[in-house]
Amino acid sequence: xxxxxxxxxxxxxxxxxxxxxxxxxxxxxxxxxxxxxxxxxxxxxxxxxxxxxxxxxxxxxxxxxxxxxxxxxxxxxxxxxxxxxxxxxxxxxxxxxxxxxxxxxxxxxxxxxxxxxxxxxxxxxxxxxxxxxxxxxxxxxxxxxxxxxxxxxxxxxxxxxxxxxxxxxxxx
Numbered sequence: 009x010x011x012x013x014x015x016x017x018x019x020x021x022x023x024x025x026x027x028x029x030x031x032x033x034x035x036x037x038x039x040x041x042x043x044x045x046x047x048x049x050x051x052x053x054x055x056x057x058x059x060x061x062x063x064x065x066x067x068x069x070x071x072x073x074x075x076x077x078x079x080x081x082x083x084x085x086x087x088x089x090x091x092x093x094x095x096x097x098x099x100x101x102x103x104x105x106x107x108x109x110x111x112x113x114x115x116x117x118x119x120x121x122x123x124x125x126x127x128x129x130x131x132x133x134x135x136x137x138x139x140x141x142x143x144x145x146x147x148x149x150x151x152x153x154x155x156x157x158x159x160x161x162x163x164x165x166x167x168x169x170x171x172x173x174x175x176x177x178x179x180x
Contacts, residue, residue, distance in 0.1 A: 014049055014057070014094040015112050023085035024073050030085045032065070032074040032093065042067075044099045048076065050091040057094065109133065109163065118169040119144050122161065130170060146174065153177055 021031030042065045049057035060076035067073075074093075079085050100110055111133040119128040128146035133155060135141065140155035153159045153174055161171040 013097040013112075015097055016092060017045075017048075017095045018072075018093040020050065020074075020088045020091045020093060022089060023082045024068075024071075026082050027075070028079040028081050028085045029073050029075045030079070030088060032072040034072055041095075041099050042072070045095050047096060048074075049094040050088055051094065052091055107163075113165070114142070114163070114170065116168070117163075119146070119172045119174075120169045122171060122173070126169075127172065127174065142170070142172070144172070144174070151177055 016035065018032055018034040021033055023029070024031050045062055045065060047059060047061055049059050051057040060078055063075040063077055065072060065074045079088065097112065114130045115132050117130040118126050119130055121127050128144045128151070131143040131145050131150065133140055133142055134152075141152045142155040142160060144151045144153065151174060153172065159173050159177075161173060163170050
């Protein structure tokens with residue numbers, strides 16, 4: 009069985025109150041996944057992550073507050089200020105459409121041309137309002153292409169690559 013994938017989800021802020029609660033800045037504030045999170049990993053830089061069971065996550069005005077098993081008071085909470093928060097990928101529901109993807113599913117895939125030659129790496133998927141944009145790293149620079157045909161020919165999750173047509177963007 010493959011090891012569970014962990015995803016960057018937010019950052020711990022200041023301690024909140026005296027009972028070990030912490031402010032939690034979400035990387036995607038509009039997420040609907042908060043009630044599904046049962047376990048998190050906290051990490052500073054390259055230090056090994058530390059896993060915690062979640063006691064409670066709750067919105068409080070414009071903030072989100074998190075409390076974790078093992079973080080019982082303000083002093084313990086303050087030790088985690090600025091730690092990055094990761095959650096398990098399994099928190100996210102499977103997508104119904106085979107042509108739909110979470111950005112994290114695409115990140116790190118090879119971008120290949122129609123002949124199968126590697127041209128770059130997928131850095132992510134963004135949406136600036138006019139449709140999804142695939143962000144690639146090609147020959148040391150960032151390249152953005154529409155996440156649509158004819159530019160994205162095929163996504164092969166098994167082989168972990170995306171067949172792309174980028175010739176019209178390379179000279180831009």
